[in-house]
Amino acid sequence: MIAAYDALMARIVAASEADAILVGDSVAMVVHGFPSTIHATTEMMCTHVAAVRRGAPEMVVIADMPFLAARRGVAAATDAAGALMQAGATAVKIEGVMGHQDAISHLVESGIPVMGHLGLTPQSVHQLGGYRVQGREPRAAARLREDARMIEEVGAFSLVLECVPAALAATITEERAIPTIGIGAGPSTAGQVLVLADLLGLDPRFQPRFARRYLEGHETVRDAINRFARDVRTADFPTPAEVLA
Ligand code: KIV
Numbered sequence: 001m002i003a004a005y006d007a008l009m010a011r012i013v014a015a016s017e018a019d020a021i022l023v024g025d026s027v028a029m030v031v032h033g034f035p036s037t038i039h040a041t042t043e044m045m046c047t048h049v050a051a052v053r054r055g056a057p058e059m060v061v062i063a064d065m066p067f068l069a070a071r072r073g074v075a076a077a078t079d080a081a082g083a084l085m086q087a088g089a090t091a092v093k094i095e096g097v098m099g100h101q102d103a104i105s106h107l108v109e110s111g112i113p114v115m116g117h118l119g120l121t122p123q124s125v126h127q128l129g130g131y132r133v134q135g136r137e138p139r140a141a142a143r144l145r146e147d148a149r150m151i152e153e154v155g156a157f158s159l160v161l162e163c164v165p166a167a168l169a170a171t172i173t174e175e176r177a178i179p180t181i182g183i184g185a186g187p188s189t190a191g192q193v194l195v196l197a198d199l200l201g202l203d204p205r206f207q208p209r210f211a212r213r214y215l216e217g218h219e220t221v222r223d224a225i226n227r228f229a230r231d232v233r234t235a236d237f238p239t240p241a242e243v244l245a
Contacts, residue, residue: 001062001181001193005031005048009196010055021056022093022193023049025064025123030197037122040066042080046087053088062115063089067123070100077103081112093160095121097147101154108155116151118144119185120163133184135164148172160193161185163210184210 002013003024013021025040027048032039049063069080077100081092091113094104107114119134128134135144144164151159159180161169166186173180173189182189197203200217207213231237 001191002199003193003195004052007051007055010052010059010061013196014056014059019191020060020062021052023052023061023063023089024093024195025066026195030195030203036125037064038067038125040064042066042069042083046083049084049087049089060090061088062091062093063087065092065094070094070096070103074103074106078106078110081107085112091115091157093117095123097151097154101150104151104154104156114156115181116148116156116159117162118147118151118159118164119161122162131163133163133165135168141165141168144168145172145175148176152176152178161189184208 001020001022002016002018003022003026004010004013005023005027010021023045025037025045028034028037028040028044031048032044034040045063045066049061052061063084065077065080065084070077084092092107093115094100095117097104097116097118104114104116120128120131122131125131135141145168148159148161156178158178159172159176161172161180161182163184164172166188169180169182169185170188179190181191181193183193194211197217198206198208198211199213200215201207201213201219202217202221204218228237
């Protein structure tokens, strides 16, 4: 699964061998420059879901429910999920489970596929004390296993595990019938997800160890822009062939 946010990138993902696009609320940080995903809104998510859907009409597109959207009761969660589905999502992803099991069950019973998300849940970054590995202590690991059980029980079709020890991710994957998708969770999850901007190496300020870079995107794009700027300054661009008659 690839996290992407616009039609241009969605078109590239659709032409690739990836299985699904996640319109993650990381869009608030990667595209909009906010310091956390807390700044994503339903309106922002819908705009990006619609753009991704236009770029990838046939793909599975999973949309993040934004900060607190599942915590204001079943009706508010239904409104937010309904807006994301009408914008073009195939499914929604919801962080955590305790305290909003009823909202998840209701969405599932309403025909909306729900993906869970446990471990480092970035919308809770201030409570977690930063972006750190979750579930290292035995009690925290037991709690994560219980949360995973509950997510399956309330009807989620899949579960993202973010930044948890590889052994714990392997245990949860083995215990649960629904497929797990890992990010910073080792090799044993059923699938993996990366943010496209990380995979492409577009942001030199953010290079976590778990996110393998398949391109030095920042340098590649910067060098292309530099070549353009130099060609303009030396009058090598445009050439007669690039001039419209
Ligand atoms: O918002 C996001 O991109 C995500 C992935 C990192 C799993 O939730």
